[in-house]
Amino acid sequence: MRSIKIGTRNSPLALWQAREVARNLQNNNYKTDITPIISSGDKNLTQPLYTMGITGIFTKDLDIALLHKEVDIAVHSLKDIPTQLPENLEIIAVLKRDYPQDVLVRKSTSKNKELHELKIATSSLRRRAFWAKHYPETEFFDIRGNVQTRLQKLEDQEFDATLFSLAAIERMSLSIEYEFLPIMISAPAQGVVAVTARADDADIKEYFKDVDHRETRICIDIERNFLRTLEGGCTAPIGAFAEINEKDEVRFIGRLCSLDGKQSIEIDEIFTWNDQDNFGEILGQKVLEDGGRTLMQEIKLHLQ
CATH class of the missing domain: 3.40.190.10 (Periplasmic binding protein-like II)
Structure with missing residues (x-):
């Protein structure tokens, strides 16, 4: 059996996350090897992220290592992963969400x-x-x-x-x-550890079938589709949090805010989940139609 090479940023938190993924694999009798990689976001600690003009600044170097087959998987905080992944990379598993706040x-x-x-x-x-x-x-x-x-x-x-x-x-x-802080709404997918891999690596995807946490996956898909619908590739003040119960009832809260906080569009809905509807997109469209489209245009202009 192959040893699974795990790519990660080299911060203490990132290494904790990589070890947690390794533990899940080792519980299923898979061998693992953790490979720390310094990301672009960790090399420049003085410039604010929103001024650096790079999507996925904490994931880019790990993406390259994956695509070059230097590692088999990469472990990330899911909120750092762009909604549009590079070609032939996909999120193959998420661990159960622990602390989203x-x-x-x-x-x-x-x-x-x-x-x-x-x-x-x-x-x-x-x-x-x-x-x-x-x-x-x-x-x-x-x-x-x-x-x-x-x-x-x-x-x-x-x-x-x-x-x-x-x-x-x-x-x-x-x-x-x-x-x-009750005034805050979490970043989409905050508090979730995610595993990415090459889409054509069937063996690795099979190894993670039992690791992927269903309820967390449903919630983060809604949150990230909401983000994707609003963002259009632009960094913006967006919060999104979904919770699901044993009856597949979801409560979703979302917010799009102007950069100065003076304008805010919020949504709070309860619905029954199914695997046919793209609820994140539906909810995102509601916000766009409620003034969010104009607000996103203003945000993009300010950030240029």
């Missing part, structure tokens, strides 16, 4: 400040816009790097707090205080 982490000297008083460090357009929707006077700062790097910057620099994916904190077992 965004959380606020303050520096020790800012514990008593009100939310509207905080200086916030985040390079995410979504997090900035969603925060500004409620606290429009907020001063924002750019921050890049892995979880540990950003925590150190939080203590060393002049801002008061930053925003993290809860998955990053919990998966790293970090003992830090955080606050849940």
Whole structure:
């Protein structure tokens, strides 16, 4: 039996995710070998992602390694994977979603400040816009790097707090205080570990049939199709989160926001899932028809 070569970014969180995929494979008696690869997004930690003009900046180098057959699979945070994958690559499995939420982490000297008083460090357009929707006077700062790097910057620099994916904190077992934020809607597919492979590698796809988590797959397909329908290849402040119960009833919440947070179009629907309808596209079209098309055009102009 072949040993499955797993490509991953070399950050502590990415390596945790790769080991989790390896554990799932080893439980089915497959051999694994983890190969860290430095991504373009990890090489430049000063420039905000939205100014770099590259789709899939954290996945591009792993895509190349896959296509060159240097690795058999690549492991990613699914929210980093563009909705349009390179030719002959596909998402062959997703692990069960664990922690989809965004959380606020303050520096020790800012514990008593009100939310509207905080200086916030985040390079995410979504997090900035969603925060500004409620606290429009907020001063924002750019921050890049892995979880540990950003925590150190939080203590060393002049801002008061930053925003993290809860998955990053919990998966790293970090003992830090955080606050849940009802004002936020997660990035599409946040909190999900995904496996990509070459579409023509039938053996690898067979190995992962029992790893792919059905309920998570249904939800992230809805979220990513919603994103694809709205985006049209443009980075924008978009949130999407779907939950499904044992009766295949789905609750979906989505939001498209202007960059400054002043305009917001939201959707909150409950429906019964089936495998014929593209619910993400249907929901995305509703937002576009409710003013989202004009808003997306304005966002694209601002980001040019």
